[in-house]
Amino acid sequence: MNFWLTMFILAVSLFSMVACAVDAIRKRPPGDVSTFSLGLAWLGLLGHVILSIVLTTQGSHAVKSTAEFWAYLITVFLIPPAAVFWSLLERTAQSSWTLSGVNIVVIIMVLRMAELWYGTYLGAFTH
């Protein structure tokens, strides 16, 4: 797995989580910065999916559990679009909290995927 791609997703999601929370605290629906940063994180996840397919065809696989890795990857890829759709149906400060929470889910799942791929959480930082 690519170290920089993982770091990119984590950094953008962290930024988006804060941006969404700021919107929510100001009692506003998700603004452009919040929504587009989540979109950028999702593009990172798209890259993650593509890279995982490429690495798998080249013979690499998750150290721990391949099935669990793919289950996480597919799920985390589907969650942000579902959340954005859900937040657009009723645009309130609460949708900002929802999107902020989605970023937390993305961060946790990307870290867990790194652990499944390398064998340890620290593996993501040392490879």
Next chain:
Amino acid sequence: MQTVKSQELTRPESTGRTSGFGRTLVFIYAIFAIAATARGVFQLLTKFHEAPLAYFLSLFSGIVYIIATIALAQKGQVWEKVAIVTLCVELAGVLLIGFASILDSKAFPHDTVWSKFGMGYLFIPLFLPIIGLWWLNKNKTNEIVQHEDF
């Protein structure tokens, strides 16, 4: 112009059980429905023999979250009652399995959502039903009936 107006009039906005914070609640429940169900199914398929009871409880918690998600998202008194019952089951489940996993850690390896009161999930499974029941109580039927009869 007229259609836009009538749409605005018939939309009971931002005060009901399924609106505002209720929507965020639905989304959190949906995430846990996916997490718990996927975990339960995965465990039953790959390592059923290791701890069948814990894995069935994993799947059970997933089903509870699925019902709760649907009940919290739907309007109406019937769904409100379903939500209350489901959230009570959820709270009882997380407390029972939480205690059981501490008393008999062999029967409950730490990989179910409710083990150790949901410690692996930042204790969210413990607080979620309490917050959910608070929300349902705050938006009791007599308040939302007016919106539904709109």
